[in-house]
Amino acid sequence: MIITPVSSSSPVVFPMETRYRPILESLVPRDPLTQFHLRRGSPDDEFPDLCRNSTWMGRILTPAMYRRQFDRCTHSGVMFDDVIRPGLEEPGDWSGPVSVGCVAGDAQSYILFCDFFDRVIEAHHEHKIKSQTPESDFNYDNLKGGDDLDRSFAVRCEVSVVRGVEDFCFPTHCSRGERRQLLTLARKALQRLEDEELPGRLVLIEELNQEQQRELNLNPPSSTQLRTGMARDWPDARAVWVSNDGSLMVWVNMDDHLRLVSTRDDTNITEAFKCICIHLQKLEGFYRELRHPFIWKQQLGWVTSSPADVGTGLRIRVHLKLQHLPKHRRLQDVLKRLRICMDRPDTDVSPESPALYRVSNVATFGVSEVDLTQLVVDGVKLLIAMEKRLEGGGDIDDLVPTQK
Known part of the structure; x- marks a missing residue:
């Protein structure tokens, strides 16, 4: 699917804006930013x-769209310039994957700036926003073939999911007090999980040395996280909860309010x-009892700070040892048709040796959790079949899937 950039001279229609107009008008007073006396020029x-x-x-952003957002801000003070700052700080590379280039400071951002966010979400996830998102499906018994990947090629896998907590700004915009309240809520919810389901321990990042952080696969804040404010006051009120059996980790205030991670060798x-399914639903119930449920929007599903994670917030990553397929002329076409991406190895390896690649889903919006996981499982199996074919000197043209 090819997304054609909208020219600034083209007529722009805002169906979501029209639909949300009564809501938008009631959310904030007219020209709310004028009360801050900001020294700004005109939108142009x-x-x-x-x-x-x-x-x-x-x-996607045009001067006309920018003018419409210019004098808006959410109740917590998120301006449109806050939303687009990540893409201005890191404009990306035309030869690489396309990032969303924007971030929501709070849940209200998705409503107030809906005409912009909706178009970014549709372009990134290649799925039209409808009146209702697909219902969540955590019935893991419906997943087929996820337990028999060829270990000669598949090294390890990771399933993670992010959630935002109602009544709190997202990490790029939240205050120290909010972040500490989020940690207090996480303590209470995770203690319930320990008592009823899964023993574990919560450790603060500030109490861990570098070696201990490496053992938990915790990386220091990236340059992007530092520039966008996501890592503000690091490591204040950041923590990780680890189950005693090693099956589950929960990151608190790291890149989002909560991230659940399950890694298997x-x-x-x-x-x-x-x-992930079992314990996410447990935590969802605990947070609801604490009167701070996870954030869900009817047309978008589960929402967090990044539009790249709306819908399910689910990421499935599989590390594969590949030698021949990464050099094949049709690889990018195959990945696009499978709707998955493959990261290049971080270190140089000999051309004669297989390198480790990370395969994961591109989109999180428009399909259920089970269907999304199935998409990655089927895609990984096909990549392994192609690598085997190339290893034996064969051709893979007949294995290339039709466009999904």
Whole structure:
């Protein structure tokens, strides 16, 4: 699917804007930013230079759209310039994957700036926003073939899911007090999980040395996280909860309010997915009892700070040892048709040796959790079949799937 950037001279229709107009008018007073006496020029004077910007934000934003957002801000003070800052800080590379280039400071951002966010979400996930999102499906028994990947190629797998907590700003915009309240809520919910289901321990990042952080696969904040404010006050109120059996980790205030991660060295995606499904639903119930449910929007599903994670918030990653397929001329076409992506190895390896690649889903929106996981399982199996064919000197043209 090819997304054509909208020209600034083209007529722009805002169906979601029209639908949400009564809500938008009631959310904030007219021109709310005027009370802050900001020293800004006109919207045309302030419009960013997007000529070399390859993000979805840069491809979609027009002067007309910018003018419509210019004097809006959410109740917690999120301005539109806060939303688009990530894409201006990191404009991307036209030869690489397209990032969303924007971030929501709070849940209200998705409503107030809906005409912009909706178009970014549709472009990134290649799925139209409808009146109702697919219902969540955590029935892991419906997943087929996730427990028998060829261990000669599949090294390990990871299933993770992110959630935002109602009544709190997202990490790029939240205050220290909010972050500490989120940690207090997490303590209470995770203690319930320990008492009823899964023993574990919560450790603060500030109490861990670098070696201990590496053992938990915790990386220091990236340059992007630092520039966007996501890592503000690091490591204050950041924590990780680890189950005693090692089956589950919960990151608190790291890149989102909560991230559940299940990693397995036996590449059993079914068991990792099952672990996430069971304990996510448990935590969802605990947070609801604490009167701070996870954030859900009717047309978008589960929402967090990044539009790239709306819908399910689910990521399935499988590490594969591949030698021949990464060099094949049709690889990018295959990945696009399978709706998955494959990261290049971080280290240089000999051409004669297989390198480790990470395969994961591109979209999180428009399909259920089971269907999304099944998509990755089927895609990984096909990549392994292609690698075997190439290893034996054969051709893979007949294995290339039709466009999904």
